[in-house]
Structures are given as C-alpha cells and as structure tokens.
Amino acid sequence: MVVSGQSNPAFQTEASARARLGRGRPRPPGRARILKGEGMWGWIFTAPALIGILVFLVLPIVFTVWISFTEWNGIVSPTEAEFVGPDNYQELLFEDGVRREDFAKALRNNLYYVLGVVPVQTFLAFLLAVILNQRVLKGKGFFRTAYYFPSITSSIAVSLIFTFLFQFNGLINTILPIDSVNWLDNAHGLLHNLLGVFGVDEAPGWLAQTEFMDLALWEWLAGPSVTMSSIMVLSIWTTIGTFMLIFLAGLQSISTSVEEAAAVDGASSVQRFWRITVPLMRPTIFFVLTLGVIGTWQVFDQIFAISFGGPQKTTLTPAFLIYQSLFRDSRGGTGAAIAVLLFIIIVVFTLIQRRLTRETDR
Amino acid sequence: MTAEPLAPAAESRGLEVVGLSKSPVWRSIRKFLAYTVLIAFALAFLYPFVLSSFTVFKTLPDISANPVSLLPAPEHGWTIEGVQGLDRGSIRIPRWTVNSVVVAVAVVLGRVVLDSLAGYALARMRFIGRAVVFALVISVLAIPAIVLAIPRFIVMKELGILNSYAGLILPLVFDAFGIFLMKQFFEQLPNDLEEAAVIDGASTFGVFWRIMLPMAAPGLIALTILSTQGVWNEFLHPLIAAPASPELRTLPVGLALLRGAFGEAQPWNTILAGAMITTLPMAIIFFTFQRYFVQGVASSGGKE
Numbered sequence: 001m002v003v004s005g006q007s008n009p010a011f012q013t014e015a016s017a018r019a020r021l022g023r024g025r026p027r028p029p030g031r032a033r034i035l036k037g038e039g040m041w042g043w044i045f046t047a048p049a050l051i052g053i054l055v056f057l058v059l060p061i062v063f064t065v066w067i068s069f070t071e072w073n074g075i076v077s078p079t080e081a082e083f084v085g086p087d088n089y090q091e092l093l094f095e096d097g098v099r100r101e102d103f104a105k106a107l108r109n110n111l112y113y114v115l116g117v118v119p120v121q122t123f124l125a126f127l128l129a130v131i132l133n134q135r136v137l138k139g140k141g142f143f144r145t146a147y148y149f150p151s152i153t154s155s156i157a158v159s160l161i162f163t164f165l166f167q168f169n170g171l172i173n174t175i176l177p178i179d180s181v182n183w184l185d186n187a188h189g190l191l192h193n194l195l196g197v198f199g200v201d202e203a204p205g206w207l208a209q210t211e212f213m214d215l216a217l218w219e220w221l222a223g224p225s226v227t228m229s230s231i232m233v234l235s236i237w238t239t240i241g242t243f244m245l246i247f248l249a250g251l252q253s254i255s256t257s258v259e260e261a262a263a264v265d266g267a268s269s270v271q272r273f274w275r276i277t278v279p280l281m282r283p284t285i286f287f288v289l290t291l292g293v294i295g296t297w298q299v300f301d302q303i304f305a306i307s308f309g310g311p312q313k314t315t316l317t318p319a320f321l322i323y324q325s326l327f328r329d330s331r332g333g334t335g336a337a338i339a340v341l342l343f344i345i346i347v348v349f350t351l352i353q354r355r356l357t358r359e360t361d362r
Numbered sequence: 363m364t365a366e367p368l369a370p371a372a373e374s375r376g377l378e379v380v381g382l383s384k385s386p387v388w389r390s391i392r393k394f395l396a397y398t399v400l401i402a403f404a405l406a407f408l409y410p411f412v413l414s415s416f417t418v419f420k421t422l423p424d425i426s427a428n429p430v431s432l433l434p435a436p437e438h439g440w441t442i443e444g445v446q447g448l449d450r451g452s453i454r455i456p457r458w459t460v461n462s463v464v465v466a467v468a469v470v471l472g473r474v475v476l477d478s479l480a481g482y483a484l485a486r487m488r489f490i491g492r493a494v495v496f497a498l499v500i501s502v503l504a505i506p507a508i509v510l511a512i513p514r515f516i517v518m519k520e521l522g523i524l525n526s527y528a529g530l531i532l533p534l535v536f537d538a539f540g541i542f543l544m545k546q547f548f549e550q551l552p553n554d555l556e557e558a559a560v561i562d563g564a565s566t567f568g569v570f571w572r573i574m575l576p577m578a579a580p581g582l583i584a585l586t587i588l589s590t591q592g593v594w595n596e597f598l599h600p601l602i603a604a605p606a607s608p609e610l611r612t613l614p615v616g617l618a619l620l621r622g623a624f625g626e627a628q629p630w631n632t633i634l635a636g637a638m639i640t641t642l643p644m645a646i647i648f649f650t651f652q653r654y655f656v657q658g659v660a661s662s663g664g665k666e
Contacts, residue, residue: 034567035486035487035556035558035560035569036566037566038487038488038489038566039488039489039490040489041483041487041489041566041567042487042488042489042492043483043489043491044481045479045480045482045570046480046483046484046495048476048480049476049477049479049480049536049541050480050495050498052476052535052536053498053499053502053516053536053538055536056514056517056532056533056536057502057505057510057536058498058502059513059517059540060510060513060514060516060517061502061505061509061510061513062513063512063513063516063517064509064510064512064513067512067513067516074515077520078516078520085512101497127399128399128400128403129397131396132400133399134510136389136393137393137396137397137400142404143400143403143404144404144656145402145649145652146404146407146408147407147611148655148656149407149411149645149648150407151407152595152644152648152655153595153640153641153644153645154594154597154613154614154617154637154640154644155595155597155614156595156597156613156614156615156617156618156637156640156643157614157617157637157638157640157641158410158637159638160412160610160617160620160621160633160634160636160637161410161411161414161634161637163621164414164417164429164630164633164634165410165413167429167628169426169429169513170429171410171413171429171430174429174430175430229637237406237407240407241407245656254487257518294506297506298507298508300508300597300598301597301598301614301618303620304597304601304618304619305617319508321507322509322511322512323508323511323601323602325512326511326515327513327602327605332512332516335512336512336513339495339508339509339511339544341511342506342508342509343505343506343509346506349661350595353447
C-alpha cells in the first residue's frame with residue numbers, strides 16, 4: 001500500500017492489487033541456472049530499481065524515525081537539526097498544550113471516520129455484490145461499471161464535485177426532505193446533536209471536567225462533526241465500487257456444487273446465504289475490512305480539498321497534521337513523530353482486527 | 363431447486379438469493395426490489411458526474427438558482443464562460459494539464475522499464491542476494507505513503523530536485539508494486555522457450571528482450587494502465603514535491619488549491635470544468651480498458 005502512484009491508498013485498483021501481491025504466493029520450484037551469468041545479470045537487472053527503492057523508500061523510513069527525535073524545522077539541512085530525544089513524542093502524548101490537544105482531536109476525528117466509513121462501505125459493497133451476482137438480472141455489466149467508476153477518478157476532482165453537491169443551496173439540501181443543513185462548515189458533533197434531540201444540550205459535570213489528552217470526555221464523545229460526516233459519505237461513495245468488485249470475485253469463486261448440495265438437502269436460499277455464502281466469504285470480508293482500516297487511517301486528500309482540517313479542527317486527522325507540521329508550522333520533528341505514531345496505530349488496528357475476525361471464525 | 367438449469371460459467375456460480383425462490387410472484391417481487399436498489403445506486407454514483415458536466419456550461423446565477431437541473435434555465439441559456447475561466451490569472455489548467463501528462467508519461471515509462479527488468483530477474487534468475495532484494499521489496503510495500511511524506515521531502519531537498527520535474531517524476535518511478543506485478547507475470551511463463559533460446563546462442567539480455575518481454579505483454583499493459591491511473595490521480599507527492607512552484611502543479615494539486623483562490627463567490631462552472639478535465643482522460647481509459655481494471659481488482663480478493 002505504499003508508496004506512490006495513488007492518492008487514496010487501498011481505495012484504488014493499484015492499492016488493492018498491491019495488497020494481494022503483498023500476501024505472497026508460493027514461489028515456483030527452484031530450477032537450475034539457465035541463462036549465462038545469471039549471478040551477475042541478476043544484479044544488473046535489479047540494480048536500477050533497487051537503488052531507487054533504497055533512496056526514495058528505505059532511506060525515508062530511516063529518516064522518519066531519526067527526524068522524529070530532532071527539532072528539524074524543514075528549512076536547514078536535517079544533519080544540522082538538533083537532537084532532542086523523545087521530546088516530540090512527549091509533547092504529543094504526555095505534555096499539556098496545543099500540540100497534544102490537536103493530536104487528540106485528530107485521533108478522535110479519524111477514529112470516528114474509521115468506525116463510520118469501514119462498516120458502511122463494507123456492508124453496501126457486499127450488498128451490491130450479492131445482488132449483482134444473481135443470474136436472473138440483466139444489465140449487470142452496466143451496473144458494475146457505474147459503481148466502479150468513482151473509484152478510478154481523482155480524489156480531488158470528486159471532492160470538488162461533492163463540495164458542489166453539499167453546499168448550502170446544493171443538490172443534497174434540495175432533495176433531502178429536511179431543513180437545509182450547513183454541511184461543509186459545521187462543527188457540531190453527530191452524537192452531541194443526537195443527545196440534543198433528547199434534551200441533553202450540556203455536558204453532565206464529570207464529562208465536561210474529566211480530560212484525557214487535554215480534551216474533555218464530552219468532546220471525545222462528540223461524534224464526527226457534520227462536516228466530517230459529509231466527507232465520510234464521499235469516502236464511502238468513492239470506495240464502494242472497488243470493494244464490490246472484490247466481493248463479486250469472491251462470490252463467483254464459491255463453487256456451485258456446494259450451493260447445489262445444500263439446495264438438494266433442502267436448505268432455503270436464506271439459509272444458504274447465512275450458512276454457506278457468508279462463512280465462505282469470511283476471508284474476503286476480512287481482506288476488505290483490513291484494506292478499509294488501512295486506507296481510512298490515512299485520509300488526507302479529501303480533507304485538504306474540502307475542509308482543510310476545519311471547522312474548529314473537527315476534520316483534523318493525523319495525516320493532515322503531518323502535512324501541517326512541516327509546511328505550516330515548520331516543525332518537521334513533530335510531523336515525523338506523528339508519522340511514526342500513525343504507522344503504529346495502523347499496525348495495531350490491523351492486528352486487533354485480525355484477531356477479532358479469527359475469533360469469530362471459530 | 364434442482365430444476366434450475368445450470369447456466370454456463372460465472373453466471374451460474376453465484377448464490378441466488380432471489381433466483382431460487384419457489385413462487386413466481388415472490389420471485390418477480392424480489393427481482394423488482396433488486397432492480398430498484400441497483401438503479402438507485404447507479405443514479406447515486408453517476409448523477410454527480412452528469413450534473414457536473416452540464417453545470418460547466420451554465421451561468422453562475424443559473425447555477426445558484428437551479429443547482430440540481432441539468433439543462434440551463436431558458437432565461438440564462440448556455441455559456442462557455444466556465445471553460446474560458448480555466449486559463450485566467452492564477453488558474454492555469456492548460457499548463458497543469460501539460461504537467462500532469464508529462465509526469466504520467468515519464469513515470470509510467472520509467473516503471474515499465476525498471477519494473478520489468480527487476481521483475482524478470484527476481485522471477486527467473488538465481489543470484490546471490492536475491493532473497494534479500496525480494497524481502498526488501500515486500501517490506502516497503504506495507505508503508506503508507508503519508509508516513510514517508512516528510513522524509514521524502516528531505517531526500518528531494520538534499521538531492522536538489524525540489525520544485526523541478528525531476529522531483530515530481532523520480533520518486534514516483536520507483537515502485538515496489540510494479541516489480542511484484544511483473545515478477546508474477548514472468549513466473550507464469552514456461553521455461554522451455556528460455557532454454558531453447560539459450561541453446562540457440564541468445565545472450566542473457568537477448569532472451570529477456572526478444573523472447574520473454576513480448577510474452578509478458580499482458581503484464582506490461584496491466585502495469586501501464588494501473589500506473590497511469592495511479593499517477594494521474596496522485597495528489598500527495600506532487601503537493602510536497604513542488605511547494606514553491608505554481609507553474610509545476612499537476613491537475614489535482616492545482617484543483618485542490620483552486621477554491622482558495624476565489625474566496626466567497628465560487629465560480630462553480632470553472633471549478634467543475636477543472637474537475638471534469640481531470641476526470642475525462644481516466645474515464646476514457648477506464649471505458650476502453652475496463653477489463654484490466656476489473657480483473658486487477660477482482661483477482662485481489664478472489665484468490666486466497
């Protein structure tokens with residue numbers, strides 16, 4: 001899921017293909033050398049790519065860790081940056097102040113983003129794949145193309161299109177049967193709004209007073225802001241197509257004989273769906289969930305194009321903070337520390353998810 | 363149930379939640395429901411693009427009065443002012459389009475050369491250190507791009523290629539994914555041809571260039587298409603590679619900074635014209651080579 005060539009990792013063809021290949025496949029059985037001078041030519045063939053990978057991929061990884069322990073400002077040569085030990089991490093995690101507060105907000109916002117986007121996009125993609133996989137329907141090719149199309153377009157272009165649709169007198173407010181909502185500049189948290197419906201407008205004392213990382217518990221429980229929610233809708237909309245295709249391929253690989261055997265045994269279509277299809281699709285579902293989590297923790301493009309972290313920092317994300325630290329605050333060290341922490345978060349989330357999925361499997 | 367005819371190939375392989383129901387009435391109700399859902403989603407996925415394309419040719423007062431309708435209101439009529447706005451002041455869509463094309467072509471060419479060479483060596487040559495190189499390629503695949511943003515900026519700065527085409531292009535050329543893809547394609551080729559060519563006296567490079575590379579053409583096509591799409595849409599890298607050079611922006615970078623240039627009154631016909639110009643080339647490639655996209659994604663989940 002690396003590197004380059006895609007702005008919206010895990011959301012696009014290239015990214016999902018990467019993930020597939022990353023899982024490795026058995027290598028062909030060893031064979032004797034055939035070509036002349038394979039020992040030398042092997043290196044000649046790989047050297048150009050290898051040098052580039054070392055310079056633009058491996059070296060940067062080493063740099064990230066190193067810079068995160070310095071006070072590099074992004075301007076001087078990084079070799080002249082002052083070594084400050086774990087100060088950057090300390091500031092982000094343990095010291096009172098605006099940096100920890102921003103980081104906490106970014107974590108909160110992105111956490112809601114992940115929890116909102118991943119289940120919904122996975123469910124809708126699965127639903128559409130199941131419907132599209134029915135033999136009796138016509139025009140499946142058209143629908144498949146229509147659903148997949150947003151996935152191959154520029155994240156920035158679709159962000160602009162969505163901004164147009166979500167503006168105050170835009171399409172969304174016109175077709176929704178509710179009072180017009182200010183979608184794109186609205187810091188109200190969804191959960192706060194929900195509580196407001198039940199008359200809870202203010203935080204119960206202890207929620208307002210108890211703080212974690214400079215952010216009151218009441219703020220942690222705000223839910224995604226209305227603006228963040230709009231960006232979540234965009235994200236779901238762009239990603240469904242890719243995941244639908246992955247599900248469709250999975251569904252088509254389920255052997256007909258299993259289905260038929262169950263049908264002969266008298267299983268109804270609903271039973272067959274829950275007892276055969278869903279269990280057999282578990283590996284694919286897990287794969288899609290993993291791609292979803294990895295991708296959603298890196299959300300950047302849409303934030304940059306639509307809200308730039310605002311309103312009131314409710315769309316700040318760790319990825320956006322990394323960018324801001326270097327290019328606005330001239331604090332490369334802080335940015336690098338956030339990058340390291342973000343990487344750890346992604347790894348941890350993936351592992352947790354892997355464990356959860358395995359357990360329900362048994 | 364068993365009376366269901368076995369339709370050929372992929373068609374029959376799915377689960378048929380709907381199709382296998384017994385009562386014909388119930389069956390048509392379900393079919394109707396299925397189509398309703400499918401059509402609703404198709405509208406949700408396509409209408410934004412259709413609406414944007416039409417809005418490009420509407421006047422600004424018309425857009426704010428009728429943001430949902432496709433056709434302009436009679437009193438406003440069609441206009442090309444949206445398109446005219448694409449090259450005005452700080453908005454330089456033609457220039458950014460050229461940049462996007464240059465970067466995409468250069469990166470894709472570079473990847474095709476480097477990835478097929480490295481992929482071939484990793485797939486079919488035995489040399490000391492091969493396992494290490496392969497492990498390295500695997501491990502860099504898992505690092506998110508955003509994590510590398512700051513140090514990549516440093517590397518480009520130290521190499522003196524910030525704010526240059528070299529900076530826009532070079533870091534994107536080196537891509538572990540493409541090496542994988544090509545390695546996979548080369549692994550599937552049979553040994554006999556290679557052996558026969560060597561017996562006939564072909565050089566090592568000759569075997570690669572004249573025999574094996576042409577046979578890996580489907581892999582090269584897949585690599586070209588997927589890379590073109592990825593690089594064309596790439597936002598983060600060109601954003602950090604040329605922070606001080608508006609004339610070096612690619613389309614996504616230029617577009618993302620576009621709205622800020624306008625302040626309150628957003629000329630939506632121009633903004634959406636920019637968005638559609640960015641979308642159009644990918645739409646053409648997508649509809650032409652759809653098979654490769656679908657296969658690329660489909661195979662990622664289907665095989666376990």
